[in-house]
Amino acid sequence: MPASCGAGKGIRMRWTQFFIVTAKETPSDAVVPSHQLMLRAGLIRQVVAGAYTYLPLGLRSLRKVEGIVREEMNRAGAIELHMPAMHPIELWEQTGRVAAMGDVLLRLHGRGEDWRSRTVLGPTHEEIITEHARTYLNSYKQLPVNFYQIQTKFRGEARPKSGVLRTREFLMKDAYSFHTCKEGPGGLDEGYQAMYDAYCRIFSRCGLPYVAVEADSGPIGGDASHEFMVETDAGEDFLVKTDDGSYAANLERAEVASVTDAGDGRDEPIKLVPTPGHTTIEQVSTLLGCAPSKMIKTILYVADGAPLIALVRGDHNVNEAKLKRVARVLTLEPADPALIKNLTEAEVGYAGPVGLSNVRIIADQAVTVMHDAVTGANKTDHHLTGVNPGRDFEIREAADIRDAVPGDRAKNGRPLTFRKCIEVGHVFKLGTKYSVAMGAEFLDEKGASHPMIMGCYGIGLNRIVAAAIEASHDANGIIWPASIAPFRVILCSLDVREAEVMSVSRKLHDELESAGIDVLWDDRDQRPGVKFKDADLIGIPVRITVGKKGLAEGVVEVTTRKDGQVRKLAPEQAQAEVMRLLC
């Protein structure tokens, strides 16, 4: 359904006949600015943890975002359809994602093999669209094609938080493209680029200060995934970038330049020291008086069923996404204590690389240049000092397997900076994972059968609304980008019992509506302060103030929310000024 946002059609959108509930006080359990302001401005109302009603004002913004997304998707050649939120679990079983998604997949509860027990609420729609593709798309002549929908998604998030930034029910635009090949005309790369470009247009039009970053692309590798991020402290991802913008990636993916060898060639001898009860980097660091950066952290994993040890510096964290790629494994789980004892012959907390030759070890690049390091001795209650890679243990595999940290440099040598951010969109080259699992194949010119090559592209609509607020607000309230504001103009009629005020207001309102501008007419019989505070709070970009005081001087005022600048104009000039400000 098209987003028809304007009141339009001669209906005046009067405040007194609409439904707006603002609040002076901030509800105590809202922490991040977007959540606080969405509640105070009366955009949303929480129903249960992770699920919100969009009140009329909030819905208008959401619909405007929807409209922009729909326009740009259509422009990019994607075709809209609508899939159900209820899915038969069988489709999820075909791709193995019932297990893969675990508790995130919301399931209905029924008795035994009741239909309810065979039904899930869709967290995403790869399975459904691939089912459709395998039924309807049989020939190369039908490809490429891109289907999209705007649909409610359900996820059993363990911890909903930050208002609408992380919820169990949310609105998502998801698109799925199907191709005969990866490269060349009509291929996945081309379709992916088209979506990438469409996303840039969408976020720009929504007024979001976004950054497109390389994201972890899982087992497919290459340049197969980008995330669109908006910087905000309310976010839960980390954006890593260089100051000059020459490199940007999410933390999972961000590559760091090698650390150089700062040793002086005079390595100490290795020494066994007692460290009873000290099992963490922090404890040992304190006990022995050595910086965490002088320690080697030894983490044991089970990777595709086999033990795997990762070595990183004590002040670094293993990046499991990187480790998976480097190790070329699909699954990576922390080893359980029994396995650790078995491999190291020590209690948990005393593992180290020295003497562990029978296990695959991958060292972080920074470990290879360490000198006189401290690490576990593979003997309960003991650590080793003076440990030197190469001399005391062999490094067969070394790579970048850790998270970037402040102080690191990008591969191009520029210093990396870190910012919290929220992901608002993700484009992904899926390849044939789903088409193979579900048998979605097409016939080529020669009549040979191939699995379709797929891409998928998601946008979180609610997150766009919240991210826009995160990015643009002040102490008084929201400052909407005009494109997604619930209304573009608020017409503030002071002295509503004055006939002239109302007739001038009415005229202005109707002119603007005829010009295609949606106007909220604040016709409440309220004191000016109340109306101004509310206008600021709900953040309408342009305010027109009509009062008897101004009219006595022959003027109305046009005020911009973002800078508070006031322009006194004759009523006849107001519309032109508003149009100018909104363009």
Place this chain on the structure above:
RNA sequence: CGGGGCGUAGCUCAGUCCGGCUAGAGCGCCUGGUUUGGGACCAGGAGGACGCAGGUUCGAAUCCUGUCGCCCCGACCA
């Protein structure tokens, strides 16, 4: 799932430790009046039985047990 916090009026909160008048305040809401360019003032009024269920007690918002919900930190996040 671990750690912490909180459930009293539509909202913000006091009262809970040390059981005891008829459970309070501010905001919001209703009525009347005075006001009217940055969240006015006066007077009057409606509204909760204290998340829920047990228990202790002459008596429970307050103590005990259980349970549910919500928020925050962490873990997790196709």
